[in-house]
Amino acid sequence: MKISMIVNGQSHAIELTDEYTPLLWVIRDILGLKGTKFGCGKAACGACTLHVDGEAVRSCSYPVKFAEGKQITTIEGLGNAENPHPVQQAWIEEIVPQCGYCQPGFMMATAALLNKIPNPTDEDIDNNIINVCRCGTYYRMRKAIHKAADKQNAINEINEPTKA
C-alpha cells in the first residue's frame, strides 16, 4: 500500500506492507530523518514528538496510515542554523541540551504549545510539557520556553502589527 504525506514541506509517497507501522520508523528509517528519537515506543517519554498538521504527536504510537495526506514537521523542518525557529534560538541562548537525546521532542512539544498558548505561564508549562529528560535539563528548559515565547511574540508583532 502507499501512504502520501508532506514532510517538512516535501511530498512523499511511501510504499509499505504494514499500514500500522508507527510513523516514527517511517520518518527515521525510510525518510532518514534521525532528529526524531526513539525512547520508549509506548507514548511514555515524548522523545519521538513531531507535528502532524501543527499538533504535537508522539510518533512512536501513531500508525502511519493516519498520516495520509497530512503535513508532518520534524525537528529538521522546524528550523536550521541559517533559519532557526524561535524555540531553537532560545534553546541555544540558554544552552539547554546536555546529552541532547530528549531535546528535539521537547522543542517540538514547546513549538506546538506556543502556537496554542503564546504566553504560557509556569503552570501551562508544567501541564503541557510532560516529556522525560533524564539529564534533568528542565530548569533551563523552562527559561528557554519563556524566552522562546517572547521571541515568537516579537516576530508575530512585526508580521501582524494590527493584532498587537
Added chain:
Amino acid sequence: MADNQSSEKKLSRRKFLVRGGLGTIGVLAVGTYVLRNPIRRAILEKANEMDLAYMGSTDNPMLWFELGKDNVVILHSPKIEMGQGTFTGLAQMAADELEISMSNIKVVHATTATGNIDGMSTGGSTSISGLWQPLRELAAIFREMMKIEAAKKLGVSVDDLSVKDGVVSANSKSLTYAEISEGVTNWTIPEKPILKDISSYKYVGKPVPRVDLDDKVYGAPMFGLDAEMPNMLYGAVVRPSKIGAKFISATTDKAEKMPGVIKIVSEDDFVGVVAESYIEAENAKQAIEVIWETPDNLQQDAIVSMMTVGNGKSTIIQKEGDALEGDDIVQMEFRSPIGAHAQIEPNGVVAFVEESKATIMISTQVIGITRKEVSSRLGWDAEQVNVIPTYLGGGFGRRLHTPHAVQAAVMSQAVGKPVKYIFSREEEFQHDMFRPPTHHILKGRLNEQGLLDGLEHHFVSGDVGNNSALVPNIVPPIVGADIGAIRGGFLQYSAVPNHRSVYWHVTLPFATSWWRSLGLLANTFAIESFVDEMALKAGKDAIEFRLAQVNDDEAGKRLKEVMRTAGERAGYSEEIKDGKAMGFAASVDAGTPCAHVVEVSVEDNKIRVHKVTVVLDPGLAVNPDQIRAQCEGCVIMGMSAVLFEQMKVVDGSLTPTIYGPYEMALMKHAPREIDVVLLQGKDTPGAVGEPPLGPIGAAIANAIRRLTGKRLQSMPLKLT
C-alpha cells in the same frame, strides 16, 4: 633559548614503553595522511614520558590532533561525550594551548582504529581532571613544533615569533599552521612543553557554549541509534523477563514466515531474528517461542532481607578511635531501593562483520571492552574489530556493559550484512545493570558539649564497582571493598574522636553496577540524615553542628567553606516560613565538596521542592556554565531518584518496565530556582559530573523533618 628546549634526538623504543600500559601518542596530519607517521612518532615520544592519569594501549601510535588544510584542528577525544560537556572542556583546554580559536577546533570521538581510546572507560567524573595536564602539554608541544618550523621557514628565531589564532607571524610575514606543515617531514620536538600561564587563557575558565550545541538543537544524527551503514538490516534478540532465566531452546517456525524476516539466528546462548525493518524484526521476535529455565520466583521481600547489614562479607573502610558501646547510643536505619538508569536513548548498536574485519558503531562508555568482547566472540584479534563510538543519549553508567554488540556482530556474520539492533524500552528496564539497593545503620553519641563523641556508618550494598570496567583512580582501593559501593560511605566528620565506617557486601541475583555517583547518593542520604537528627538532638543549628566536627586540614577547610557559603547564600534558617522549611546536607565525592540547601513544602501530601542552593568547589572551573549545568542536572536527577524512582522484584521479574509506572521527575517537579555557587579551593580542575548528586536526598529529608516532625528513612521519600 628555544633551541635549548628542542631536540632532534631519537628516543629509544624502550622509552616509549616506559610506563607499561600507561601512555598516549599524538599525531598531526595535514590534509591527507602523508605526514602522519613522522609526526605521530615524534609526539609519541613525548606523550609517553608524561604521567597520564588514564590508561590506553601503547602498541600503536594514537591520533590526538589532525590539522586540515583549512587550518582546523580535529581533536580525537579518548573520552565519550554523554552530555557532561567533556568535549567542550577538552576543546577549551586544547584551543588555549594550541593558540587557535574555538571555531577552529573540532572534537570527535576517537575510534579503536585511531587508537586514542581510554582503556579505563568514561565515567567517574575524571575526564577533564584526568586530561587537564596531558592534553594541554600535548597541545603545547604541537604549538611549539609549529613555531620551530615557522622560524625556519620565515628565517627568524623562534623568540621573534608571535602566534595568534593558528597563525604564526614575524615582522610582516605570517603563516598558518597548515602552511607551516606543508612539506615538513622531520619535525623537531621541544624537550619540555612550555605551558602558558593560566591567567592568559582565552577560553579556559569562561562559560563558552557547548561545542555540540548546534547539532543537538537542530537534530543532527549523532547518537548510537542514529548510526547507519549501507544495506543495513535490523536484528532483535529474545530476552527473558525473569531474573536468572537460562535459554534452553526456541521454536521459530512461526517467526520464519513473518513478513520481512531474513534469518533466524540460533546460538547456544540466544536466539535472534534479522529482518528488513525494525518493526518487522520486533514483530518476528514476538512470534519466537523460547523455553527458559527459570529459578524459583523471587520476590521483593527476599531482596530486602538479603540486603540487610550483617549479611555477606564486611570490610572496615574507615576507623578512628573505639567502637561505640553502651545504652546512650542513638541508632537509626535507612534504605534505598533498586534504581534504573532510564536514560532516554535505549542501548543499540550497528555491527558489520565482514570476512576478516568488523565495524561496530555504538553508544558505549567502554570502547576497549566492547572491542574485546566482540573480537573474542568472533575468535579474532582485537585489531580486526574497529569500534566507532557515538554520542550517548545519556550514560550514567548504563553503557559500561555492551553484550548487545556481540549479539549484533553474530547476527551480522550470519547474514553477511550490517545489522542494527536496538533494545526495546521493556528490555532496557528488565536488563538494566541496576543501582543496587542499600541498607544503612547509623550510630552516634553526643558528649556534654552537644557534639558527636562517636559516629558509625554500617552499610550493605550489591555490586557497583565489582564486575565493572570503570575503575576510578580517585577512590583509594581498599582490599575487599567495592570501590563503587563505598563511594560517599566515608564519614567526613574527621574531628569526631571515635568514628568508623563498615561496608558489607552482598551479591544479588541480578546485575547491578554503576549508576551516576554510585554509592554517593544513598550513602549521603543515610549519613547526612542521621547527622542532622543528632544536630536536632543537640539543639544546635544544622550547619554550626557540622562545622564544629570537621578538622582543619586542607580537605576539611574546603568542605567547611562550602558548608558556610551554602548557609549564607541561602539564608539558612531552622524556622518554618510560609509553610516552607529548609534542609541542609553536604558531602565530599572524588575530592569535590558540595553542600545543598533546599526549600520544601508539602502540598496534597506530596513533597514539593521550591528552591535548591548548590555550593560546589570543583577546583579550577574549566567551563563554569557547564559545571552549573551539571549541578542543575544532578539536583533534578537526584530529586527524581530520591522522591520517585524504584524498581521492585515481583514474581521473579524486575518491574516496572516503562516510564510513568517507573515514576521520574518531570518539568512540574523541577525546582523553580536552582542557585549554583562555584568556589575554587584548588588550582586544578576536579570532579564535577557526580559530586553534586550527593547531598540532595538528605537535604530534602532534613527539610521535611523540620516541617513535619517526621524522619523519612527510605528512598523514595513518601509522606504516607
